[in-house]
Amino acid sequence: MPSFNVVNYSLRPSKSIQRQLVFEGISKLKASLDFERQVYIGFGSIWFTDFVLAHRLLGIDDMISIEANEVGYHRAVFNAPYATVRVLHGLSNEVLPTLYSDGSICTRPWLVWLDYDYHFDETRKEDIISIIENSPPNSILLVTFNGGEMKYGKAPDRPARLRELFGAAVPDDLATNSCRDERMQQTLADFALDLIQSTASDLARPGGFIPAFRLIYQDNAPMVTVGGILPTKGAVTTAGGIVNNANWKCRPAKPIVAPPLTLRESAVLQSCLPSVERLSRDAVRALGFDLEEDQIETFQTYYRHCPTFVQILA
Amino acid sequence: MSVDGKNRAFAYPTKAFFVRMITRDINLEDCILDLIDNSVDSAWNQEGSCPMGLGDGANLSRYTIDIQLLPDQFVIRDNCGGMSLDNAVEHAFSFGRNATADRDDFSIGVYGIGMKRAVFKLGRKVKVRSTFTQSDGSRLAFVVPIEVDTWLQNDAPPWDFDIADDNPLEENGVEISVSELTPGSASSFNSPAFVQNLRRIIARDYSLHMQRGLKIRLNGNPVVGWAINLLQSDDFIPMRVEYTDELEGDTVGIEIIGGMAAPPPESIDPDEGDDGDRRFGWYVVCNGRIVLAADKSALTGWGTEDWPQWHYQYAGFIGIILFTAANAAALPLTTTKRSVDTSSEIYRRARPRMREVSKRWISYTNQRKQALDEARKRESAAVSVPLASIAQRPAVTLPVLVAKPAQKSANVNYSVPVSRMKKLAQEFGNINMPYRDVGLRAFEYTYQDLVGKD
Ligand SMILES: Nc1ncnc2c1ncn2[C@@H]1O[C@H](COP(=O)(O)OP(=O)(O)OP(=O)(O)O)[C@@H](O)[C@H]1O
Numbered sequence: 185m186p187s188f189n190v191v192n193y194s195l196r197p198s199k200s201i202q203r204q205l206v207f208e209g210i211s212k213l214k215a216s217l218d219f220e221r222q223v224y225i226g227f228g229s230i231w232f233t234d235f236v237l238a239h240r241l242l243g244i245d246d247m248i249s250i251e252a253n254e255v256g257y258h259r260a261v262f263n264a265p266y267a268t269v270r271v272l273h274g275l276s277n278e279v280l281p282t283l284y285s286d287g288s289i290c291t292r293p294w295l296v297w298l299d300y301d302y303h304f305d306e307t308r309k310e311d312i313i314s315i316i317e318n319s320p321p322n323s324i325l326l327v328t329f330n331g332g333e334m335k336y337g338k339a340p341d342r343p344a345r346l347r348e349l350f351g352a353a354v355p356d357d358l359a360t361n362s363c364r365d366e367r368m369q370q371t372l373a374d375f376a377l378d379l380i381q382s383t384a385s386d387l388a389r390p391g392g393f394i395p396a397f398r399l400i401y402q403d404n405a406p407m408v409t410v411g412g413i414l415p416t417k418g419a420v421t422t423a424g425g426i427v428n429n430a431n432w433k434c435r436p437a438k439p440i441v442a443p444p445l446t447l448r449e450s451a452v453l454q455s456c457l458p459s460v461e462r463l464s465r466d467a468v469r470a471l472g473f474d475l476e477e478d479q480i481e482t483f484q485t486y487y488r489h490c491p492t493f494v495q496i497l498a
Numbered sequence: 499m500s501v502d503g504k505n506r507a508f509a510y511p512t513k514a515f516f517v518r519m520i521t522r523d524i525n526l527e528d529c530i531l532d533l534i535d536n537s538v539d540s541a542w543n544q545e546g547s548c549p550m551g552l553g554d555g556a557n558l559s560r561y562t563i564d565i566q567l568l569p570d571q572f573v574i575r576d577n578c579g580g581m582s583l584d585n586a587v588e589h590a591f592s593f594g595r596n597a598t599a600d601r602d603d604f605s606i607g608v609y610g611i612g613m614k615r616a617v618f619k620l621g622r623k624v625k626v627r628s629t630f631t632q633s634d635g636s637r638l639a640f641v642v643p644i645e646v647d648t649w650l651q652n653d654a655p656p657w658d659f660d661i662a663d664d665n666p667l668e669e670n671g672v673e674i675s676v677s678e679l680t681p682g683s684a685s686s687f688n689s690p691a692f693v694q695n696l697r698r699i700i701a702r703d704y705s706l707h708m709q710r711g712l713k714i715r716l717n718g719n720p721v722v723g724w725a726i727n728l729l730q731s732d733d734f735i736p737m738r739v740e741y742t743d744e745l746e747g748d749t750v751g752i753e754i755i756g757g758m759a760a761p762p763p764e765s766i767d768p769d770e771g772d773d774g775d776r777r778f779g780w781y782v783v784c785n786g787r788i789v790l791a792a793d794k795s796a797l798t799g800w801g802t803e804d805w806p807q808w809h810y811q812y813a814g815f816i817g818i819i820l821f822t823a824a825n826a827a828a829l830p831l832t833t834t835k836r837s838v839d840t841s842s843e844i845y846r847r848a849r850p851r852m853r854e855v856s857k858r859w860i861s862y863t864n865q866r867k868q869a870l871d872e873a874r875k876r877e878s879a880a881v882s883v884p885l886a887s888i889a890q891r892p893a894v895t896l897p898v899l900v901a902k903p904a905q906k907s908a909n910v911n912y913s914v915p916v917s918r919m920k921k922l923a924q925e926f927g928n929i930n931m932p933y934r935d936v937g938l939r940a941f942e943y944t945y946q947d948l949v950g951k952d
Pocket residue numbers: 532535536537540576578579580581582585589590591595606607608609610611612613614671672
């Protein structure tokens with residue numbers, strides 16, 4: 185089942201925080217790099233949440249959404265939020281090649297977000313490599329995929345599977361232990377970045393690839409988002425300076441696992457923030473309710489990015 | 499008309515020739531190997547420079563070579579004794595070994611170009627540092643800094659580099675650092691795949707040195723050498739012969755070892771991206787350095803004369819031929835040291851012996867198809883033995899199997915999208931299950947369902 189039938193995209197708090205962080209990161213880059221007439225390319229589904237952010241936060245006009253599902257395509261056309269959104273019908277590996285030669289966009293910097301629900305496999309890999317090979321200078325590539333360990337075979341099979349998927353950069357002695365539990369998503373994120381970096385280097389893209397995004401988040405399945413800049417040669421130093429600065433927020437060490445909160449809960453919590461001290465579980469109990477330790481920590485770290493959901497009973 | 503006053507043709511080299519031209523004929527990996535070779539030569543020299551066959555017990559465990567590939571810098575550092583000041587002044591930095599240089603050291607260095615070519619390929623700003631013990635027992639340290647662009651500006655002789663005093667390195671040895679990397683090296687050092695591949699090459703080509711204890715580190719992590727072993731039992735006994743040959747007054751020692759390193763594969767077709775046969779084939783070793791590894795090409799005979807092309811069916815075979823010579827010029831080496839010079843007489847004369855053992859293995863793998871169960875049983879009884887402990891024996895011993903009448907079989911071949919194959923493999927319980935096994939399972943499953951028990 186296409187995932188838009190499962191749940192409203194915007195109702196995933198961790199995903200939403202992650203998306204917010206990424207867009208804030210890009211807008212930071214935008215201040216110093218030439219993203220003139222940037223084009224957004226993504227999978228808008230029928231909700232277009234990322235498209236709305238791209239337009240509002242980054243001021244991007246021209247946007248292309250790729251949709252393979254027949255019904256989904258018609259609903260997407262109907263739901264497209266702006267006049268400048270083009271919905272293209274087909275699988276990404278069919279549609280992307282047509283964009284590389286599309287005269288209206290092929291010389292402008294792209295912001296491509298391949299936000300798959302799917303796990304990383306041979307087909308996703310082809311998409312990613314083709315973007316690295318063909319996207320214009322100063323493009324940004326983001327890829328999100330399912331990092332659930334079971335999608336990559338049983339534990340002992342995983343190192344071999346990852347070798348197959350990520351190629352030469354995977355060490356011959358990758359341990360099964362690195363492919364288990366929450367380490368699996370870290371491992372996947374590292375190899376996906378290595379793959380992009382190696383592909384860009386081997387291809388001698390003049391500016392190479394600058395890794396900038398590495399986020400793991402979880403609403404249902406654990407998801408991995410990686411990406412970075414494919415800069416012009418001249419932009420390498422500037423871009424590297426921004427993403428390697430201590431205040432760059434798009435490579436959090438810990439996974440983002442946000443609690444779904446009621447409006448009342450988040451308002452009360454928020455009234456205690458910002459605070460230099462860690463908000464304790466006792467403090468939350470004192471407010472009259474309760475949350476897990478890591479939920480509190482995530483809230484405190486990301487409360488400015490947390491969405492709140494109100495149930496409308498009509 | 500006469501050539502009066504114009505009777506000499508100018509034939510002087512230019513610096514650019516060495517910096518821009520000869521660096522094109524070698525790739526970056528091989529340049530780095532050239533620098534490792536120099537460290538190894540130095541360690542070997544410290545140990546007394548004996549022939550690097552398999553029999554001797556030279557121990558290299560005191561020596562470490564540390565290589566760092568950074569986004570903006572390359573560094574290789576060894577504790578292999580260092581380069582003497584006299585050597586630096588007279589030989590080490592000249593282009594090409596001069597005739598008076600010592601040639602009797604069983605080194606892999608032969609042409610006198612490797613280090614210079616490597617640093618020019620790597621970058622524009624070079625520092626060669628050395629610390630060594632002088633004949634009076636005191637330590638001396640010096641540095642040779644090279645600014646390539648400045649050096650290039652003037653072709654007029656004499657060509658030389660400055661030598662300056664330096665702080666001593668922690669241990670006697672050489673440290674070469676290169677910055678202002680060429681675009682090619684910078685982008686390669688940025689590629690995790692390049693770094694991993696370099697690690698793989700080092701692990702393979704220096705495995706014999708690492709078996710003697712040499713340590714090599716790449717970006718802080720030790721490289722683990724390949725274990726090259728053969729299997730042995732009453733049925734399977736590797737061959738091992740040793741002889742010497744002569745080339746223009748130089749003696750070359752030759753050692754050939756070959757036999758079963760692993761049982762042949764279950765299926766005769768390589769599966770998807772299977773690197774199942776990457777360890778097998780012929781290894782050519784010159785003064786200790788593997789110059790050709792797991793070769794399956796015409797270079798080591800496959801597909802030439804009455805010798806078949808390599809086929810996946812032959813996987814499991816390893817043959818090793820080692821050449822040792824006091825004067826490395828007599829070895830069958832190409833200039834990049836990453837292949838064998840097939841025009842070498844020494845090598846051509848060794849080929850028939852290589853063919854003999856290969857052919858016996860080929861015929862064994864054909865024979866075993868008719869008696870698979872018996873073959874597998876015997877193969878599994880063979881145990882791994884280190885190369886050095888294999889006894890001399892002129893020919894390989896392999897079992898003679900009696901064929902069992904087999905049922906006539908049908909071969910099936912069809913293709914499906916990889917993603918569907920992977921999904922089915924996953925459902926069968928192993929996402930990496932060879933395609934062939936998925937096919938068989940699928941057949942059995944349908945057969946049970948539609949036909950039932952035989
Ligand atoms: N790490 C080292 N330790 C000690 N001496 C070294 C080291 N690296 C280089 N040298 C000295 O510098 C010389 C020149 O090295 P170079 O690699 O240019 O030529 P070569 O090794 O003689 O021949 P080839 O071109 O075949 O490598 C060596 O012969 C050796 O004497």
